[in-house]
Amino acid sequence: MDPLAPLDRALAHARSWISSLGRRPVRPAASLESLQRAFGGPLPDRGEDPTEVLDLLAQAGEPGLMATAGPRFFGFVIGGSQPVALAADWMTSAWDQNCGLYVLSPTVAVLEETAGRWLNGLFGLPVDAGVGFVTGGQMANFTCLASARYALLGRAGWDVSEQGLFGAPEIHVVVGEEVHVTVLRSLRFLGLGQARVKRVPADAQGRMDPDALGPVLAGCNGPTLVCVQAGNVNTGAVDPMEPLIAAAHAHGAWVHVDGAFGLWGAATPSRRALLQGVEKADSWAVDAHKWLNVPYDSGVAIVREEEVLRHAMGSSASYLVRSTGLRDGVDFVPEFSRRGRGTPVYAALRALGRRGVEGLVDRCCALARRFAEGLGRAPGVQVLNEVVLNQVLVRFEPPGGGDADAFTREVITRVQAEGTCWLGGSLWKGRDVMRISVSGWNTTEEDVDRSVSAILRCARGA
Numbered sequence: 001m002d003p004l005a006p007l008d009r010a011l012a013h014a015r016s017w018i019s020s021l022g023r024r025p026v027r028p029a030a031s032l033e034s035l036q037r038a039f040g041g042p043l044p045d046r047g048e049d050p051t052e053v054l055d056l057l058a059q060a061g062e063p064g065l066m067a068t069a070g071p072r073f074f075g076f077v078i079g080g081s082q083p084v085a086l087a088a089d090w091m092t093s094a095w096d097q098n099c100g101l102y103v104l105s106p107t108v109a110v111l112e113e114t115a116g117r118w119l120n121g122l123f124g125l126p127v128d129a130g131v132g133f134v135t136g137g138q139m140a141n142f143t144c145l146a147s148a149r150y151a152l153l154g155r156a157g158w159d160v161s162e163q164g165l166f167g168a169p170e171i172h173v174v175v176g177e178e179v180h181v182t183v184l185r186s187l188r189f190l191g192l193g194q195a196r197v198k199r200v201p202a203d204a205q206g207r208m209d210p211d212a213l214g215p216v217l218a219g220c221n222g223p224t225l226v227c228v229q230a231g232n233v234n235t236g237a238v239d240p241m242e243p244l245i246a247a248a249h250a251h252g253a254w255v256h257v258d259g260a261f262g263l264w265g266a267a268t269p270s271r272r273a274l275l276q277g278v279e280k281a282d283s284w285a286v287d288a289h290k291w292l293n294v295p296y297d298s299g300v301a302i303v304r305e306e307e308v309l310r311h312a313m314g315s316s317a318s319y320l321v322r323s324t325g326l327r328d329g330v331d332f333v334p335e336f337s338r339r340g341r342g343t344p345v346y347a348a349l350r351a352l353g354r355r356g357v358e359g360l361v362d363r364c365c366a367l368a369r370r371f372a373e374g375l376g377r378a379p380g381v382q383v384l385n386e387v388v389l390n391q392v393l394v395r396f397e398p399p400g401g402g403d404a405d406a407f408t409r410e411v412i413t414r415v416q417a418e419g420t421c422w423l424g425g426s427l428w429k430g431r432d433v434m435r436i437s438v439s440g441w442n443t444t445e446e447d448v449d450r451s452v453s454a455i456l457r458c459a460r461g462a
């Protein structure tokens with residue numbers, strides 16, 4: 001038998017899955033029991049035919065998948081997969097490169113070097129900032145904050161890499177009231193603690209209040225880290241970068257931007273003003289698996305001073321063949337051995353070009369507004385946020401009056417079960433809301449209109 005036959009079978013299954021995305025109910029249909037029946041049981045003594053294993057994955061597995069890569073998935077903030085990025089991801093697996101060292105994969109080192117430079121250019125960041133390709137926004141935040149910790153303590157005469165945190169000067173950490181949980185989780189992992197942060201109040205859209213930052217900074221005596229946000233996970237709001245970064249820098253603080261999806265706004269002229277000044281920060285976290293529509297998992301950590309990133313991450317051992325002056329991947333990310341995660345990013349950027357990225361971001365923003373207009377026109381439906389990017393928050397009043405929180409939750413449950421589209425809920429300023437995120441390259445106006453109709457049908461109880 002041809003040992004490569006499973007590759008053809010996987011291609012056939014992938015084609016069939018992808019072409020079904022726009023037709024199938026978005027929600028998974030399989031029960032837990034049926035999935036456990038299909039996939040559970042003991043490890044077989046004798047191996048099975050590889051193509052039959054793939055058939056099992058497709059036949060029993062697909063009913064248990066969410067069509068997140070389809071055109072009517074609007075939950076969380078989840079992009080689909082542009083075919084070129086998906087294909088480059090397959091090549092990444094086929095190449096099977098270990099990208100920790102230049103010597104192990106000169107090709108991927110150059111692809112990542114170039115993709116990093118392109119990203120910095122797209123976002124208007126310093127073109128020579130250091131860029132690491134990590135698994136997502138969580139690890140991008142972690143990597144950037146590890147760099148911040150290294151630099152801040154270094155300035156205070158403390159080498160955190162050698163000495164750890166015991167006896168180190170205290171780092172004051174300032175975050176917005178609306179900080180994303182992955183920033184807090186990173187602080188936890190880094191020994192900076194998630195409960196001892198100082199929180200700055202936010203406005204009705206979730207933007208950090210620049211007037212409130214000054215008094216908080218005044219209480220920070222020593223190394224200070226300020227975490228701002230581009231793209232509130234609920235409203236899409238962007239913190240006012242210019243005044244926040246200026247105040248933080250005047251205090252000598254390191255400013256980190258969590259821009260998991262919102263930083264993509266800086267890549268298009270139509271949204272750039274929203275992020276004005278973002279390039280003055282010290283580090284930035286952004287996802288490629290969100291708005292760039294690269295398959296999971298793909299995030300990017302960017303640090304203004306590449307040397308700081310290299311020192312915070314790098315490692316050495318006698319058997320590591322180092323390449324002076326060349327890009328050893330291990331210096332840019334927490335991982336040691338890893339896949340060539342930058343390759344699909346490179347392919348997506350090259351296939352889209354600058355104009356294509358602008359179009360992708362602009363289209364999602366326009367479709368989010370279309371959602372807001374379509375739903376907001378209906379009686380009893382209220383759009384709660386200013387739709388500045390790709391996020392829409394909607395609340396539903398029960399037709400006969402009553403508990404709008406419970407009714408909003410009920411509408412979300414009905415929409416999820418109905419299957420035309422999928423979206424989730426959240427709490428916004430203490431009120432239940434439906435959360436819509438338009439992040440897919442393949443969503444059309446027709447998909448939005450169909451989804452609006454389905455949501456309104458569910459709200460009417462039909």
Ligand SMILES: Cc1ncc(COP(=O)(O)O)c(C=O)c1O
Pocket residue numbers: 076077135136137138139180182229230231232233258259260261287299
């Ligand atoms: C603002 C923000 N930061 C960080 C993250 C975490 O990103 P990831 O899920 O890629 O780790 C998200 C995810 O939605 C986010 O919206």
